[in-house]
Amino acid sequence: MQTVGKLMKVFLTRRIPPEGMKILSAAGVCEVSLWDSDEPVPRAELLRGVQGAHGLLCLLSDKIDAEVLDAAGPNLKVISTLSVGFDHLALEEIKKRGIRVGYTPDVLTDATAELTVALLLATARRLPEGVEEVKNGGWSSWKPLWLCGYGLSGSTVGIIGLGRIGMAIAQRLMPFGVKRLLYSGRTAKAHAAKVNGEFVPLDTLVSESDFLVVSCSLTPETQGLCDKAFFSKMKNTAVLVNSSRGAVVNQEDLYEALTSGQIAAAGLDVTTPEPLPTNHPLLTLKNCVVLPHIGSATYSTRGIMAALSAKNLLGGLQGADMPSELTF
Numbered sequence: 442m443q444t445v446g447k448l449m450k451v452f453l454t455r456r457i458p459p460e461g462m463k464i465l466s467a468a469g470v471c472e473v474s475l476w477d478s479d480e481p482v483p484r485a486e487l488l489r490g491v492q493g494a495h496g497l498l499c500l501l502s503d504k505i506d507a508e509v510l511d512a513a514g515p516n517l518k519v520i521s522t523l524s525v526g527f528d529h530l531a532l533e534e535i536k537k538r539g540i541r542v543g544y545t546p547d548v549l550t551d552a553t554a555e556l557t558v559a560l561l562l563a564t565a566r567r568l569p570e571g572v573e574e575v576k577n578g579g580w581s582s583w584k585p586l587w588l589c590g591y592g593l594s595g596s597t598v599g600i601i602g603l604g605r606i607g608m609a610i611a612q613r614l615m616p617f618g619v620k621r622l623l624y625s626g627r628t629a630k631a632h633a634a635k636v637n638g639e640f641v642p643l644d645t646l647v648s649e650s651d652f653l654v655v656s657c658s659l660t661p662e663t664q665g666l667c668d669k670a671f672f673s674k675m676k677n678t679a680v681l682v683n684s685s686r687g688a689v690v691n692q693e694d695l696y697e698a699l700t701s702g703q704i705a706a707a708g709l710d711v712t713t714p715e716p717l718p719t720n721h722p723l724l725t726l727k728n729c730v731v732l733p734h735i736g737s738a739t740y741s742t743r744g745i746m747a748a749l750s751a752k753n754l755l756g757g758l759q760g761a762d763m764p765s766e767l768t769f
Contacts, residue, residue, distance in 0.1 A: 448472040449495035449758050450516070454482045454503045457523060461747030468755050471496065488512040496758045498750055500524060506531040510538060519757025523750040525549055526686065528659050532769050542767040543753025545746045547605060549737035554609035556710060556736045557684040561652060564708030564730045565680045566590040591651065591680060591705065594618035599650030601666075602657030602685065603630050603638060610654055611636040623650060626657065647674045652682065659686035667691060672698035680706045684736050687713035696722050699729055710736050
């Protein structure tokens with residue numbers, strides 16, 4: 442146990458699940474200060490909080506740029522983000538300063554895949570619409586085509602980005618009787634054989650898929666990938682589901698595609714911005730299901746994420762191995 446004088450300062454930008462806090466307390470090597478709220482830290486408080494910090498534990502909603510790094514000063518050794526995504530981190534600046542980065546991949550794969558399948562089914566089978574009809578008295582006598590949607594059995598599913606989460610989604614969808622599973626990305630994946638995945642050009646995937654799942658990371662190449670030209674190649678009976686990053690989809694073009702009947706429906710767990718303003722045009726559409734970015738929102742997953750981010754932080758502080766270090 443180190444003496445109090447030698448404790449390293451760490452700043453947490455939010456209240457995190459207790460699993461993470463317990464690990465930091467038990468380590469006895471750091472003095473923790475945090476923005477003690479469930480709401481994001483205001484920019485001014487972030488800049489104040491990081492001053493002199495050796496370690497920073499942050500969330501997706503915190504923009505960690507040169508200004509924050511300058512405010513932290515030369516002591517900063519490690520940034521641990523409680524997320525699998527890292528597009529909120531200015532990696533070039535961080536690299537320049539020799540700061541290590543920890544993140545939380547793998548642990549949220551199953552939860553995100555489950556949520557994506559739930560969102561796909563809810564969108565394709567019009568579940569939110571159905572719930573609303575029950576509540577508002579729209580449910581009358583049985584009608585042959587009322588609230589009809591689209592089923593997975595015999596369908597073609599296309600997954601853009603067959604990484605960890607894309608693969609987990611594919612494995613959960615196949616038992617529904619999916620006939621073909623197409624995927625696209627930079628390279629063919631050996632693990633695709635487990636789901637009989639066919640590696641195809643993006644245009645083929647877009648034009649042949651009945652269900653199109655976006656599960657790629659946000660890069661300059663994927664930003665705005667799902668745009669007017671993209672939607673124009675989709676079947677008008679196709680359903681789009683995005684649980685990756687909001688910026689992969691051009692939301693103005695999506696609105697146009699949904700209102701014109703260019704595509705059948707869309708389910709989004711991610712948007713631009715987040716939260717989506719309540720007066721956003723997409724929220725007026727019955728054929729668009731929008732969730733508040735809850736892909737990893739199970740109690741166990743969030744606890745494991747908090748524990749991993751705490752262990753990453755401690756590893757970085759002590760110059761030791763980090764369980765999940767980002768190499769860049």
